[in-house]
Amino acid sequence: MEPATGIRLDYNHQLSLREFPYIIRWRDDRCKRCGNCTAVCPVKAIEPTVKVKRVVQSEGPIPTPTTTRGITHVIEQVTDMERYCTGCGTCTLVCPNEAIEPEFNPQNKFLHYKNKGGEGYKRGGRRNDPSISTLDRLKFTRISMLTDPALDAGRHEFRIRTLLGRILPPDELPLKSENGKLVVDRESKRFIPPVREIYPIIIGSMSVGALSPPMWEGLAMGVAYLNEVEEMPVVMCTGEGGVPPRLLKSKYLKYFIIQIASGYFGWDEIIHSLPLMTEDPAGVEIKYGQGAKPGDGGLLMAQKVIKLIAQIRGVPQYIDLASPPTHQTKYSIEESVMKMIQSMSMAWGFRVPVFPKISGTKTARAVLNNLARNPYAAALSIDGEDGGTGAAYNVSLDKMGHPIASNIRECYLDLVRQGKQNELPLIAAGGIGKKGNLAANAAALIMLGASAVAVGKYIMQSTADCFGYENNRCNLCNTGKCPRGITTQDPKLYRRLDSDKVAERLVEVFKAADVELRKIFAPMGRSTELPIGMSDGLSVNDKAIAERLEISYAC
């Protein structure tokens, strides 16, 4: 029996638009009903529909309003949580009349409902926290003027380079003096680990598969150009997912760090290509953890596993590819380090630096100290909580992980206490360039003790206009429906992306960052080496942060 009030109970189980993270603002007066917005919406959050409408009109010189009822076409946002508006703004991009745009709704209750079927919300992107990170609060306050003369970023020579690889302590160098000259003592049989001189900003691990063909290809082309034309030794990590076979056998392999992770995807092809390789890779990264989703494994959704990806990864098409959260064959840190680092080193005749990547964690120092004791460990990469991912549970992204600033600082100071700060390079990642300050964030981490930084999300945003932002904007990377064509394997979508433009932008991004790094280092008088650990150049306007990072407080 219906209630006396006449209210239909059915509405109770419908969500209002106020619960949604983005509300579409559509302007009837501007819309010409072309349908571009509804066609392009990656989640079908808007649809064309018809409404019966009462229209008051007046014609002629004297107002004579008449009322008519008629059917009009409108754009309507759906209230289905499976088709929520992600705020990507592709509709705005294609609208010829600026008639539509999504507006962020800070009162949304999205997470209260985004668990239909008992499945936690999964997405791509990075931690949804648009606040200012510690990295962006750090300032460079030691500016030389009349005391130690500032250098000139435009005139003086700067060598913005770093080392990737295990560096021998000076008292263990196999050197002997012959007629007043030092020569390498071959008879000592001392193993000299491989060391690469690279640019201190590394393109972080993003796999073939997670990225679309034009995106990955664009980045690879840009990296080759930076090295061969601009003479900037930028290297890029492949992520877990193998390497295109032609690249494996090409001379450009030396610009890539190959990643091995717990799924070992792509490694059948890599191992079989070993005898055919003409160059060694820049390094091998063993992924034990990822800052964006600590404790969680990798996932490439079935819809992204097209023929090319299946071939490169050595798997059947269209199946979910899950990398386990941990390396299943390992049971202890000692074994992990010994077995994986040494076997990877052995595969390339100990000519390639091999290093692990972990997510930022309170236990980072334990890993660090284990690596410090292993003479084959080439570096430690620590990926902080603001790192990005192609797919993860929202809870892992938002609530798990460790900020990179204090993690890298405590690891560096631990190495200083042991006198090994120059032996085991630290690579910092996670949230660099979150607010667009690539060079400043990189410089701050270097001055806290990092030898290099790795950047992923910023690169996607700056080279391919990724819509992602920390108000949960877009973040569709996991679905294969990336409206920019960056993280999709759907040709209809990735055709939108021009790999040449990606490459061009990558070159611009690195050249601009190089200028900005010089602008930061010059007034501090550092030019011939990176200011690794030059913490006296940093300040922060928060006493607790200053104390934790052992830098000065300035306000």
Place this chain on the structure above:
Amino acid sequence: MCRLVAITSDKYFSPMENILALETMKEGHDGSGMGLVLKDLGGEFEKLKGYPILSGICSRKGKSILDEFIEIQGFKLKYEWAPKIKRVNSITPRDYYFARVYDYPANFKNRSLQEKEDLLMNTRISLRRMGESDESIVVFSFYPDVITIKEVGDPLELSEFFSLDRSGLKAKVIFAQGRQNTNYAINLYACHPFFIQGYCSMTNGENTAFVPIREFLMSRGFPGYIGYNSDSEVFTHILHYTARQLRFPLHYYKDVITPLKPSEIEKRKDGEAIRLIKQSLRPLCIDGPNMVIGFTPDGICFMVQDSKKLRPGAVGGIKGKYALMSEECGLDRIIPQRDKSKDIFPMKYDMVIVPPGAKEVKVWNQLQG
């Protein structure tokens, strides 16, 4: 920017020569300190060359602590020199300025030089720690045939204060610095030249990479790498670390503090070695602005520039007497009879070396190796 005067000669000379040279550069030092290091001593010390000399300053209280400690260590006092103090208005005198010659403890007499050096350094560090909080004991060097004098004040007034013009103090190598205080507190330990186990250096300029260099040195596990009241002290310790601890030939000091670019390294015959040195000693790379003058235990004096030559430096002289200075006017004062056209102004790749006896001057070029 501090002013520096180093003179090396085949004959003994008075430190007044250094001070008069400093006087010509007066606009560059501000009375915040003067340091003198004398090596290869003449006069009353000539016959005591094998015995270590403890140089320093102490209060009355500090003197009794020092005497007691050094006696317990087993050192026997052989000779004591103290400057004749003349009251000068601008200088506040301290209780005792001294250079004391000791004989080694009996159980060290037949030990190796290295063991003796470590004993002397550890004794000096202990004394420094004992007197650091109340400045009751300040010790600058404890080494055979070397005397160090430091005090706050104008160099010429200090020479009057210490009556250096009338003392018989002479040496064949004398380094002097007139300090221009910039970044750090006025502290006797902040005054150049710095000395450790036979190695000495002084510099004009700042050290922008001070913090990572200090952290690297302090984590070498070597007890002498302490202090750092001045950012320039690391230059002496880098010299000591590369030459004594790592046993690198002297010119590799230049390769450590101002390493070459990879393309330049490739052209060096010892490129493979210096590539490894550059990597392993990366934190010791300086960025200037610095000109460094130093000497080694065997009496070689040298001058090097930072990799951009951001500070002045000049070397000139005659056979038997060369001077290494921060300004040419000092050279004109001390060795006016030299052929000025042969003066050397080392550039960024150069290391000027004057061997003991000052018979000649050599320029080692880093690009050529």
